[in-house]
Amino acid sequence: MRDDPTRRTTTDLTAVRNLGILAHVDAGKTTVTERILYLTGATHKRGEVHDGTTVTDFDPQERDRGITIFAAAVSCDWDGHRINLIDTPGHVDFADEVERSLRVLDGAVAVFDAVAGVEPQSESVWRQADRYGVPRIAFVNKMDRAGADLDAAVRSIRERLHAVPLAVQLPIGSEGGFTGVVDLVRMRARQWRAGDDAVTDAPVPNGLRAEAVRRRRQLDEAVAELHPQALEEYCTGAAVSDATLARALRELTRSGAAVAVLCGSAYRNIGIEPLLAAVAAWLPSPLDVPPVRGGAAGAGEERAADPGQPFTGLVFKVTATPTGRLTFLRVYAGTLRRGDVVLDAGARRSERIGRILRVRAGRHAEVESAVAGDIVAVVGVKAARAGATLCDPAAPLVLEPPPVADPVVSVAVEARRSLDTDRLALALARLAEEDPSLSVRTDAETGQTVLSGMGELHLEVAVEKIRRDQGLEIGVGRPQVAYRETVVGTVSGLVHRHVKQDGGAGQFAHVVIDVAPLHPDGAGGAGAGDAEHFAFRSTVTGGRVPHEFVRAVEAGCRDALAEGPVGGHPVTGVRVTLTDGATHVKDSSETAFRTAGRFALREALRTVPMALLEPVVEVTVTAPDDAVGAVLGDLAARRGRVTGSTTRAGTSVVTATVPLAELFGYASRLRGRTQGRGTFTTRATGYAQVPAGAHPQSAPT
Template identity: 80%
Template sequence: MRNDPTRTGTTVRDDIRTTVPTGSAVPAVRTAVPAGTGTPAAVRNLGILAHVDAGKTTVTERILYLTGTTHKRGEVHDGTTVTDFDPQERDRGITIFAAAVSCDWDGHRINLIDTPGHVDFADEVERSLRVLDGAVAVFDAVAGVEPQTESVWRQADRYGVPRIAFVNKMDRAGADLDATAAAIRDRLGTVPLVAQLPIGREDGFTGVVDLLRMRALTWTSADDRVTEGPVPAALADEADRRRALLAEAVAELHLGALEEFYTDGTVTAGTLTTAVRELTLDGAAVAVLCGSAYRDIGIEPLLAAVVEWLPSPLGVPPVRGTAPDGPDDGELRAPDPAEPFAGLVFKVTATPTGRLTFLRVYSGTIGRGDTVLDAGARRTERIGRILRVRADRHTDTDRAVAGDIVAVVGVKAARAGATLCAPAAPLVLEPPGVPEPVVSAAVEARRALDTERLAVALARLADEDPSLTVRTDPETGQTVLSGMGELHLEVAAERIRREQGLEITVGRPRVAYRETVVRGVRGLVHRHVKQDGGAGQYAHVVIDVEPLDPPGGDGGDPLEFTSVVTGGRVPKEYVRAVEAGCRDALADGPLGGHPVTGLRVVLTDGATHPKDSSELAFRAAGRFALRAALRAAGLVLLEPVAEVTVTVPDDAVGPVLGDLAARRGRVSGSTARGGTSVVTATVPLAELFGYATRLRGRTRGRGTFTARPTGYAPAPPQPPTAD
């Protein structure tokens, strides 16, 4: 039984841990073992990923309680969670900001990041995944694979993050482990290795059968202990059948398990454990566990699987970076405390006591008082303090080593995505991608005297959240705040009101339109000649412009640039200048001054002057040439579209379908699920403003929806007005 500070009057001991037997997938009993050593091999950098309301914050809270980090279970509905500590998170009941926390389990330090599930805050997930070594994907056992689950899964695929699946809420009516596993296979494109069998259904769910070791693990409401015992007789045949299916699935993917399976007709627990770990690390399959975090069921096996199957910093490839002025092929840094220091900033937070810079240390060691280099900005910074983080609480430490995730105080200017490194060994690490904003709104201070304070507050927000951008509209002079969605802007505005005490007005949201070409231009010639005394400018370029497929591209780089010039007619450095000039021209298109995207530019020919040619001249030539090509090409206006998933009672499907059609939505599917229907449609983002209120009215408050931006599509001739 764990120490209870409410009974003893003492604080929770730091040495409360659980021992996991060698080769085990779950712990047998709770005992005290030494705290984590902090060496890279004993560290797990773990993220919790899920769709909104799947229960990931509750999973995080149970992990903190089980590891002795907290002495009381935090509840989302009570506003007592550790990781959702921001007032808006507690008011809204959702995770908005990624929160880091460290805890110890079985001699390992787990640096855990609870990420948002709402699509408007996907950039928080992106930056977190960039610095994680493994993740737990939480699924609702009733809803299965939901839209935002797919999004975060693809993000994890992009960064090669190994995952374990935890099917939560197994105590709910309609919970179905097999259906969720099938959805993982079909919609996420991976092989689910179901390693547990539920004991009981819905309200009667009390535990799981560990199919690797063929034992039952049960939990009771009387205390927080897990009881290990034999497989219940009523489940023996089903457990044997599922154990055989698991062994076959593993043998199909793992050579060692296949040899044992053909030799002995089965696979031992030790071989299965090893095989599942290797398949997880390779991304060839995902282990599937289940439980009910709210009822404290299944968390111990989940933690044991994290330690057993997810990698330490030593289990991932060395990080690759480039020297600021070095070759393009990159430089590797191993996760070794003896290597030169290199770390990536993934989050910046302003607190009343100073600026916190969250840092993943990839190599080397950093100590309090050290001077580091912001490699991208070529600026040195001094580390004042190093903090182990527990959401909004922190503990000082003297140093951090390779594999650690910490917060540092004293770094004044580094933004999210910056590389901090040893000044004697500069290195630039690849930053996480920043998505383009899709929604904008004008923001003004109600009192003219507060205009300057508002500018400072907006700059601070943009510093903390790279997916927020601030600009001044050249026509109206208004300050425009842009972000990833309506809720994103609402949260930003509320932060200004609460944290800065400013009275502000926020205009009606507007979507971010784009322009693209639908008909190409070939052989466009532009000569840039300028002579006004002294050295002149001369550049001659010939370009082809054509559209990318799909319209607007795939949402990534707006420009695909290549050069087919031969014979050195345009030197390599001038080719790069032409590309830079073309990118300059994308800022405002001919149709309405919107950014241009989705085009391919090919430099086919050019010429230089022995004295007057320069990079500056060729950059100007590239800019003017592409602008001329865009005016000559066929252009179309693009608007952002979203995949909308609406869950409504069966008797409200008709009105909901009619409303989606009125909003220019294209329905792509509808499925029945226990008295409710789930409708999927593609809808222009501009038509979704105010949709939540309309949906509640049409369904008497019983309908819910989620929207996930999926790219751009051609807009009507006249931009639609927001609802």
């Protein structure tokens, strides 16, 4: 029977879970996703990453590289619950895919490697989830690996993520002998038989009984510190009841006060069913999260997850397929039906919904409608981009879109054949539409097309996608990083008068500004949103510059930040204060004051001491102990600054901060210095001043 969301009531929304799978690359999140799909009956065969048979990694590049590149949405049913699941990328270059996914999720499972614990990208995705207030459950995967240690993983969650982890399971066996878990809430053992899906639910084995009782007591104590009812029971001297403990875990998880920690081995299908049970019991439904709040015409208006409300949805992903454009959206309120005309609230453009699809990665099932709480794909929307709000034309509302990170690496691209130039331009425009973290521009001096993104791999994937999908031969230049400029000194009382008279109405604006660094450490606003790159305020009194002209001066200053005096790079980390000004009764206008603001700040930037900033990343290198010396020497040659080093099981893990420009080609160099046994991961940390004597790359030409 076809799924028909129109039959769903508000009560049914309590059974919906909009869930994301988050992790560092290679922690096993795609395998976790595949086992969930298999267990729920959504697939009838276990997909394997190494075989290229996974459902969510369906793109040819994902299967070739063995990593998740594009966030994939799938829907499945389990134990009366509808689970809309998004498998997100783990590589730092695709962090924007994670950002857009987290914006529309109600809960998440964070997957950690039982040997490595919290890794660099684990920290990044955790902070992204914090930003959106997404409740999480932790799943410590690969418990069957040599060196697996649940307690060490829990410690790393506490120490590196500053969370309150609550281990609710005790592993049965270790490493290759890992066979199951003890559920500390129910005090029951669940064991899986090798070679099939058989699972037994039995009392805790005698050999683990004392340890299980001790850990349950620790769990009771930790929960009692956070939950009033659990504290009341704990203070009586008796154990916290199973019902109270389960209720407390649900409330602590949904509030973000604590994180329940489960464990297993997704590859061997151990621990997935308890994980699903925890998702259903502890993570929130659409009714458990606050109503969305909008702006623009509906400024301050809230809309709850109710099918009877005016339709409101947020686009979080756009992708082109051989059969047309797919627009993925989260329905926050109301009901969306096939054939409806909706409004792109930001662009003030109408769109017609041709088809509505229940998504299963690369395959889809058509449905008649979608209601509040659903995550679906629609066909027929021609122009809405990721971050757009689609809503009822009679009740417009603009939802806050996820932020888009500034690109840090660029390459010049060109078609090998001049006849393909127009096709390449069209393909690049379509690519930037699908992925807002990619940008395309034409270099004003050389006329070359420059493609910018979040890293080498990001750009490699983008170029390869064009080659495969369009059959184009493309030439690609050497990667170049995106530099910034910032002020490192101050200038006070800079005066600029803008006077223009060429017949008719003239232009007059008089401004006085002070300029100073926004960040005293000179970091220039480490890679966050625009609000942290520039600050503007006015101290003008007595109405000498009207309020509307003050806004125009600020807009002009922002215009001036596009190109700095050192090398034409964008300027960041600037604080501007408008201290005085004057107007003309007839010739002053917003245009005149915007022009004055632009030229005043440009003049100030030529006067004040400036510094060049370069993007820096935290590099975590894992290498054999006997190769650590070579690794450290190579990092030093790349202007790296070592910040930490640990040793475990014959290998060393070195953490260093390195300029991004120095890491091009590092993968092959590391393999050579470690005989192929070294690996590394990176995490963006922002910008830092280029030291005196360093020779940064020039902008791409």
